[in-house]
Amino acid sequence: METTVMQQLQFSPWIHSKSVSAKPKGSLHFPRRLAEQDILQAPFSFDLRVSRHSNHRRTVALKISCSYKNSSVLESGNHCASVDESLAIQRKSREIESYLNGRSIYLVGMMGSGKTTVGKVLSNALGYSFSDSDSLVEEDTGISVAEIFKVYGEDFFRERETEALRKLSLMRQFVISTGGGAVTRSINWKYMHKGISVWLDVPLEALVKRISAVGTNSRPLLHHDSTDAYSKTLVRLSTLLEERGEAYANAEVTVSCEKIAAKLGTKDVSNVTPMAIAIEALEQIEIFLKREDGYCAI
Numbered sequence: 435m436e437t438t439v440m441q442q443l444q445f446s447p448w449i450h451s452k453s454v455s456a457k458p459k460g461s462l463h464f465p466r467r468l469a470e471q472d473i474l475q476a477p478f479s480f481d482l483r484v485s486r487h488s489n490h491r492r493t494v495a496l497k498i499s500c501s502y503k504n505s506s507v508l509e510s511g512n513h514c515a516s517v518d519e520s521l522a523i524q525r526k527s528r529e530i531e532s533y534l535n536g537r538s539i540y541l542v543g544m545m546g547s548g549k550t551t552v553g554k555v556l557s558n559a560l561g562y563s564f565s566d567s568d569s570l571v572e573e574d575t576g577i578s579v580a581e582i583f584k585v586y587g588e589d590f591f592r593e594r595e596t597e598a599l600r601k602l603s604l605m606r607q608f609v610i611s612t613g614g615g616a617v618t619r620s621i622n623w624k625y626m627h628k629g630i631s632v633w634l635d636v637p638l639e640a641l642v643k644r645i646s647a648v649g650t651n652s653r654p655l656l657h658h659d660s661t662d663a664y665s666k667t668l669v670r671l672s673t674l675l676e677e678r679g680e681a682y683a684n685a686e687v688t689v690s691c692e693k694i695a696a697k698l699g700t701k702d703v704s705n706v707t708p709m710a711i712a713i714e715a716l717e718q719i720e721i722f723l724k725r726e727d728g729y730c731a732i
């Protein structure tokens with residue numbers, strides 16, 4: 435089967451503003467076990483498009499597309515940021531740099547809450563490396579998370595996940611996307627507390643919509659036969675959320691998508707972009723760090 439990988443990256447400030455020194459970085463993601471040789475043979479195409487919006491907003495999208503054979507994985511993204519948002523996230527990143535002092539950020543939250551998507555935006559803004567505990571487990575074991583669950587069971591996966599978090603806890607300047615169930619083991623909190631934990635709190639309905647859109651193949655706890663995907667995902671996610679709600683609340687910082695939507699004057703969280711969530715995360719991290727530092731605004 436031939437598959438297309440498409441990723442849209444929004445690059446704006448460095449085109450027009452001299453005030454931003456760090457150039458945004460982007461990366462194109464491939465299925466986990468695609469051989470290096472296959473990647474080298476894959477044809478790429480680039481498309482740079484400038485869009486003007488109302489209120490003088492301007493975005494510049496770089497769309498990178500690539501096709502290759504023998505893969506069933508499709509990754510695509512369309513993560514737009516306005517010039518204002520790009521400047522805001524750069525400014526906020528610089529503001530909290532000294533408070534962060536190199537500490538890593540651990541994103542926790544349900545499957546589909548955007549830990550990976552938002553994590554990459556945050557790592558770009560902060561100039562941090564990005565890592566994903568699931569990917570680390572896959573690298574260590576040589577098989578996918580779905581295969582680990584199928585062949586060795588969940589307990590084995592949880593052991594490997596803890597080991598991945600232990601290794602990550604030795605690092606600094608990382609944004610880490612943890613697996614949705616990482617919060618259920620207290621030993622994992624010991625490792626995550628080496629950095630700052632941030633809960634991406636997304637309403638259940640939005641999670642179900644996102645996961646139904648991408649399918650459940652890579653998420654074994656949600657996987658089901660193909661019929662009635664939306665309601666099956668809804669039931670399973672709602673049970674997991676009930677079991678884990680308190681565990682997520684252990685995070686030092688909470689980023690509520692509903693609150694961001696309310697600030698934007700809407701109830702619909704699907705209007706809340708990964709960039710807006712990343713900016714809110716930095717603002718909440720700043721509040722937490724200043725409180726921790728004994729800082730008192732006059």
Ligand SMILES: Nc1ncnc2c1ncn2[C@@H]1O[C@H](COP(=O)(O)OP(=O)(O)O)[C@@H](O)[C@H]1O
Pocket residue numbers: 510511543544545546547548549550551552611644645648704706707708711
């Ligand atoms: N703010 C958002 N708005 C719309 N879709 C999003 C948002 N954040 C993530 N997504 C989409 O939801 C899906 C799951 O996101 P992902 O970052 O993989 O979540 P997690 O790592 O928490 O499981 C992806 O298809 C992603 O593109």
Ligand SMILES: O=C(O)C1=C[C@@H](OP(=O)(O)O)[C@@H](O)[C@H](O)C1
Pocket residue numbers: 543544545546549568579612613614615616652653654655
């Ligand atoms: O919620 C969970 O228990 C899991 C979430 C998954 O990660 P994502 O949250 O990145 O999907 C992955 O670790 C595994 O399938 C189990």
